[in-house]
Amino acid sequence: MFQSLGTKQIVVIQNITQCQEIAEELSKAQILGFDTESKPTFSKGEVSTGPHLIQLATFDQAYLFQVSPNILEFLHPILANPAQIKVGFGLKNDAHLFRKKGIELNGIVDLAKSFSSFGIKTQMGVKSAVAVLFQQHFIKNKKISTSNWSKTKLNPEQILYAAADAYAPVLILEELLRRGITPNTSFKFPLKYPIRTNAIKEPTEA
Structure with a gap:
């Protein structure tokens, strides 16, 4: 079984006051x-109003932001910052959703196509990646994944599910780099192992 973060390491952010309390900590995070x-759509022609929850995780903490205009404004500089790495799986649709809200995602590392050295040519999801790298079972409960993410009070299962989805990618990136596998990026600065101690710095002009 994949060991995710404990409940004490997961913070659900619902207002701008909570955002301000973690602003300094988030600004220092080089890898997230x-x-x-998003609340699922079931009717033909129904347009998603998501994302309704944004998850960011470090190596020891996960932050679940319940989206509102104020919270989205707070997150904008982080999401748009090319010097802060945001790592995950299948992020193309996320980029589309944020673009519709006037936010261009920068510093994105999509790990879905990072497993060619394992003989895998197709896109990978987080569950398969955890199995390949760690020989562990990452639970993806469809009932939870298709639950209502826009409700005011998330249940414990939703909280743990959402935190794991953001936490696993940082461990996967670390393990890939440890094995000498560098994901394809357009960054002007390298991703190097170890990433917990060597912060990624913004490139300087020559």
Whole structure:
């Protein structure tokens, strides 16, 4: 079984006051696991109003932001910052959703195509990646994944599910780099192991 963060390491952010309390800590994070959740659409032609939840994770903490205009404004500089790495899986749709809200995602590392050295040519999801790298079972409960992420009070299962989806990518990136596998990026600065001690710095002009 994949060992995710404990409940004491997960913070659900519901207002701008909570955002301000973690602003300094987030600004220092060079690597952030990243994912989003949206209330599912079931009717033909129904347009998603998501994301309704934005997850950011470090190596020892996960932050679940319940989206509101104020919270989205707070997160904008982090999401747009090319010097802060946001790592996850299948982020193309996330980029589309944020672009519709006037936010261009920068510093994104999508790990979905980082497993060619294992003989895997297709896109990988987080569950398969955890199995390949760690020989562990990462639980993906469809009932939870398709639950209502826009409700005011998330249940404990939703909280643990959302935190794991953001936390696992930072461990996966670390393990890939440890094995000498560098994901394809357009960054002007390298991703190097170990990433817990060597902060990624913004490139300087020559």
